[in-house]
Amino acid sequence: MSYWLCITNRDNWKVVKEKNVWGVPRRHENTMKRVKPGDKLVFYVKQESRKGEVLEPMIVGIFEVVSEPYSDSTKIFKSHTPGETYPIRVKIRPIKIGEVKFKPLIPKLSFIKNKKKWSGHLMGKAMREIPEEDYKLIESLL
Template identity: 55%
Template sequence: MTYWFASSNRDNWEIIRQKNIWGVPKRNKSIIERVKPGDKIVVYVAQQKKEVTEGKGDEILPSAVAGAFEIVSEGYEDSAPLFVTPERMGDEVFPYRVKLKPIKIFREPVEFKPLIPELSFIKNKTMWTGHIRVAMREIPEEDYQLILGRGE
């Protein structure tokens, strides 16, 4: 069994949570080919600015892990629009997908920055964003368990 760390945004997190599907960009086909049913995946959502009512400024939603899933299908290709494409990614539809079964959806997402000192897959603790820029990456079981244990 392999443990995965998947990077997303809050819009796509809602789609993942509702549809139980994870998708990666065309350039990441080789990663999805390594994923197998029974693997586990945690979904990270990037920091995001949330506009609030006039005069109150913007609220910053911190980077966080929102939930954990079991992968229940082989990877497959589906180009039907499903995910919200970030502006910088053009017409990407995240066509390489797997079906998921929820293990734990965190009531409150687990803030990511406080986890960094304890996560072994993050080698550079000060320049940590480089470790999570890819759509998904393999992580040690210990890191998966640590994240899972912090979620409510």
Template identity: 50%
Template structure:
């Protein structure tokens, strides 16, 4: 089993919550060939502005991959303006393992996450759609969220 951190915006996280589907952009086709049923995904949402409020980057919960990756070009997800007409066609079905009652703010985790090598330039480590993370980081995040793994 592999653990992943999946980068999203809040709109697409809400779609994942409702539809139990995760998708990645066309450019990530080869990445999806590495994802297998039984893998787990921690969903990371980027910092966003909502009115005058800054919503911090955070982890929303853990999900288990329950299908082989598949291709579907129907419009399901919200494409950020910088990504044009992206439909995130490489998808997989997921089931919630644990959805955090309160989102776990990401920045306080950075000093203790081993997959983030450059602590001052940490955003580059999660800029991709999905990134494999070690077991110890997965366990640390669940523990900080108050969840038993």
């Protein structure tokens, strides 16, 4: 079993929860091909600014993968890139939903090597594999 940190925004987090599906752009297909049923997905929502308010980055849920990756271009996710539908998808089921602030976790997460420039470990990625000990820490706090 593998553990993955899935990087999304608050709008698409709502879609994930409502539809029990995770999707990534086609350019991340090779990563998604490594995802297997039984894997755990930890959802991270990025820092966002809404109406002048800064919404801090958070861990918001853990899901289990229940399908092999598949392709579906149905537009359910929001994207800033015209025509992007996040077509490489897996079906998922919720394990835990909650909110844990991400920044206080940074010193404790082993996959983040550069604690000062931690966002570089997430930038440009839809998802990344994380060690089991990081998963267990997050799961215990959620």
